Amino acid sequence: MSWQAVDRTRVPEEQLGPGLSEAVKEKIRAFFSRYPTKQAAVLPALHIAQDALGYVSLRAMKELAELLEIPPSKVMDVVTFYTHFWTHPKGRKTLLLCRSISCELLGAGKLKDAIRQRLGIGEHETTPDGEYSFMTEECLAACDHAPCLMVNEKMHKCVRPEDLERILADADNDRLDIPRSDLFDAP
């Protein structure tokens, strides 16, 4: 045949990635009573899975589908809808660049080029040493300080390409400034 079709009917075992531990599954089950259907718990379940594995592997999606009693395709639908969920391993620090209009107008494009050049990775990619991942996102809700760049939970405002080195070296990048809601930890 003159063209190639991607084979979606089979998937090699090693591409399935890690699965969920019994403890994680238990944590997810604890959410069921809050919703009218098991399917409705898909978002908290995905958060829990991503927190546990760093991303949502195919195996995790399959296991979630089983827990929530829906076809695995439905879990994949939700996972891929939200850029927040990763379908492949993520670096220790995630750079999240705003691609919305205020930031774009004030130079997010140049910043994006600088990040790409400095880290050598494109969107939704990870540096070989596993240190950084990079992605863009619609409005980070700080338009008055455009352009904005988040590293993990820390927001950097009015960022110019020359600030990049300083920001990458910021010791606070790994810190969780904002205490996270306990929603996903203590149902």
Next chain:
Amino acid sequence: MPTITIDGKKVDCREGVPVLQAALEAGLEVPHYCYHPGLSIVASCRLCLMEMKMPNPQTKELEWAPRLFPSCQTPVRDGMEVRFESPAVQGNQQHVMEYYLVNHPLDCPVCDKAGECYLQDYSERFGHASSRMVEDKHKNPKKNIGSDTLLYQDRCVLCTRCVRFCDEIAGAGELRVVDRGNRCEIDVFPGVPLDNPLQGNVVDLCPVGALLDKGFLFRQRVWMLRHTPSVSPADSSGATIWIDHNDEGVHRCRPRFNERVNQWWISDEQRFAWRAYVRREHERLTLPRQRRGGETETVRWEDLPAILRFRFEQAARAPSGPQAPAPGSKVAAVLSPMMSCEEAWLLGRFIRSVAPQATLVLGHVPVVGQDRTFAKGFVIRAEKCPNRRGVERAMESLGGPNLALADFLKAAGEGKFAAAYVVGGYPESWVTPDMQKPLAKVEFLVVHDLFASPLSAAATIVIPGASWMEREGTFMNCDGLVQPFERAIVPLEGVKSDGQFFHELCGEPGLFRSRRTREKMAETMPEFASVFVPRQEPEYAH
């Protein structure tokens, strides 16, 4: 019945249908991709938008609303007024059509759907003939997503019909929209392919060339095909279908809308049933043959009626003695549930005319598993033949001695029958040793079948049968519905269609016409006075 006004013309519509449906039923050509009457409504393709009169929130007066509304999502209300032929509506159509072509590869010359593609038709009718896109196109991949189905993602318009079909009708939910916005794709979960037994329908449903049938891929240009209305022989549900064929033979079957049976769908079994006949074509019986001693020789079709009449009469006259089954004579006919109602009745009549006490037997009824009912009521029947009820009805009206197949075989094994006419016609091998042995005891065995089998090898006379695609008649489905099917292709060379042969056997002149036979049948069986032909539906982008 509500009446609405479309472009100043009054249109009567069915209660509760969307404006789009009413407009289509009134014969208007309204472009639409996402709407399908058998699926839930999502109003996502934005092609069907119309202008509508709405109550002004302040004055409560009806006036033309400033924006366009999806006609597929707006139910008709009596007295409603809408505009379709208007600059605003046409402007929308042009813009939307232009967007649909942004990343489309425009590969119609190699696309299976070309000729029945609604992207082609609508671009021509509502959009532009040329594209203004000068940027690089985003190329989406081609994907192997199921046992019978391919997805050319680059041609998809994301109407989500296929997704809704798998969720709502097939209930398996294998297909999904993944990613978001301009990166959307249709996909299956890797390693969990599309393999529900109704999957073929997504190919018909797809308004463009995105979902394709692997078996039909690159086989034919659709404008080379002729379409013949038929009824599927794959099970007893009586699903109505189109047989698409040309001089080279049959190329595919598609559902034909039927409000009482299969709606817009058919099962894959029904869709691909024709392939079994084609696959075994080299095994087909092609000439009538007669055994003389150890040898067989061909017989001319014209000579067959006289031979059969003579031999059956002879067997019927033979002293019945203690050997014959109680009230009957030593003659029997096994009527296959693959036969049409007309054929069963004609053959039954012939046998009774030469042997008034002949025993009629309902042939082997293949059953596989259990009936399977899907979410919205589509049923795949366990009984894998089209016309058990029709044959039973014909036997009932002919009266006289009857036997169940097992009892007949037992009696035949005891040598109680001297002559039997056995009809097969099954696409798969059906003769078991349990049948073969007792039937070997029948001195004058006539086998009328599609394919050579141990039974045809043992028969005194072998008569080649025609497949359902080569015949015309009616099938009575499991609910007693009598539906006609037409002949799509000419019988294989040397083969006479069963109906024509039985017609001649009964001494009728001229050509067999199932309708004329039904008129005669209706004298004793009123249900054959008229047949059920489904309502003509507007075309919903297939």
